Amino acid sequence: MLPLGRYRLAALETGSFALDGGALFGVVPRLLWERRHRPDSRHRVRLAVRSLLVLDTLSERRILVDDGLGDGRDPARADRYALESRGVEAGLAAHGLAPADVTDVILTHLHFSHAGGTVRRGAGGRPELAFPRATHHLQRRNWQWAHAPSERDRRSYLPEDFEILRHSNRLHLLEGETELFPDLELVVSEGHTVGQQLPRIRGDGTHLVCCGDLIPTRAHLPPAWIMAYDLHPLTTLEEKKVLVAQALEEDGILFFAHDPEVAAGRLGEKDGQPVFREAVAL
Numbered sequence: 179m180l181p182l183g184r185y186r187l188a189a190l191e192t193g194s195f196a197l198d199g200g201a202l203f204g205v206v207p208r209l210l211w212e213r214r215h216r217p218d219s220r221h222r223v224r225l226a227v228r229s230l231l232v233l234d235t236l237s238e239r240r241i242l243v244d245d246g247l248g249d250g251r252d253p254a255r256a257d258r259y260a261l262e263s264r265g266v267e268a269g270l271a272a273h274g275l276a277p278a279d280v281t282d283v284i285l286t287h288l289h290f291s292h293a294g295g296t297v298r299r300g301a302g303g304r305p306e307l308a309f310p311r312a313t314h315h316l317q318r319r320n321w322q323w324a325h326a327p328s329e330r331d332r333r334s335y336l337p338e339d340f341e342i343l344r345h346s347n348r349l350h351l352l353e354g355e356t357e358l359f360p361d362l363e364l365v366v367s368e369g370h371t372v373g374q375q376l377p378r379i380r381g382d383g384t385h386l387v388c389c390g391d392l393i394p395t396r397a398h399l400p401p402a403w404i405m406a407y408d409l410h411p412l413t414t415l416e417e418k419k420v421l422v423a424q425a426l427e428e429d430g431i432l433f434f435a436h437d438p439e440v441a442a443g444r445l446g447e448k449d450g451q452p453v454f455r456e457a458v459a460l
Contacts, residue, residue: 179273180431180442180460183361183381184236189433189441189460190229190269192246195291196222196260203397204406214397215438222260225395225436227291229266230388230460231273232362232379239359240275241282242266243377243388244435245295245308248339266295266308280309284358285316286390287374288324289334292435297342305342314343315358317366318351319373331371331409365421367392369414370407376421386431386442387424392417394436396443396454422452431458 179186202223203211215223232241247263255261270276285293296314300306324335343349352375357363361381367374370391378387392414397403401418404411425432425445433442446455 179233180386180458181382182379182384182386184234185361185379185381186233186235187379187386187460188231188233188269188273190231190242190246190266191226191264191441192229192266192269192295193227193261193263194224194438195227195247195262196224199223201406204404204408204411206403211397211403215395218260224260224438226434226438226441227263228433228435228437228441229269229295230377230433231269231275232377233273234359236360239281240279241284241359241362242280242309242312243284244286244292244390245283247291248294248297248308249299263294277309278311280312282359283309283312283314284364284375284377285314285320286376286388286435287320287371288316288340289371289391290336290339292390294336294339296340297338305338307342307346307348310348312348313350314346314348315350315352315364315375317364317373317375318353320371320375321349321351321373323372328409331407334371334407367414367417369410369412369417370405371409384428384430385424386433387421388433388435389421390435392421393432393434395434396437396440399445399452399454426452433460 179188199217230243297305298308327335364375408414440457442458444455
């Protein structure tokens with residue numbers, strides 16, 4: 179685990195999926211992106227699905243940032259996205275924890291590759307919260323958008339992943355940027371989807387920020403490398419510049435939810451552009 183101030187951090191590998199390479203890299207020509215990510219025979223790029231475990235050494239708080247794909251996938255969707263879900267249980271168990279020990283789940287947003295593990299199938303196949311004692315923190319605007327998404331992004335929001343939260347007394351809806359816990363703040367990002375929140379954890383004179391889908395992989399560090407899925411690509415571009423500049427200034431760590439090889443790392447600069455400098459073990 180990585181110590182950072184009062185917290186201890188660990189990456190949990192919860193599965194993988196694949197997206198069309200053209201959609202994943204937007205206007206970037208295939209000639210460039212395929213050097214970094216070799217597509218399969220169906221032109222898809224394989225991506226990790228990764229959660230961050232945050233343990234507070236000064237309290238009993240056990241925090242999970244995003245919760246993976248879950249297990250409620252239909253065969254057609256599983257084939258389309260090459261879904262492979264391992265869940266978070268094994269990762270938690272490696273640190274002596276069970277799902278019932280998680281006190282807080284911070285959902286960056288409700289897309290299926292970030293919130294699909296919120297619900298599990300209980301006795302008789304009935305849906306139930308996978309983390310029954312946890313408070314689930316989410317931006318109100320993302321909750322509202324997920325219930326009435328645009329035609330452009332409605333396939334990314336699956337009500338079965340999150341609707342159970344509505345009457346659970348375990349949903350905490352937030353209004354904008356805030357310090358949720360000591361030295362753990364939420365940065366709101368609007369480029370990829372409405373009301374995405376990116377946890378930033380501070381300590382020891384630096385920080386780690388969960389990039390969510392603002393910077394899903396190392397390859398997306400250059401400002402113009404933006405997913406075609408993003409609702410507002412020019413907003414994404416400006417948000418990335420700010421996030422990267424802050425990381426460079428403080429020698430901060432970026433946590434990548436979907437990079438297939440590296441969970442986190444520090445940045446450098448080359449010819450005025452951000453570059454991946456070194457991996458950081460979590």
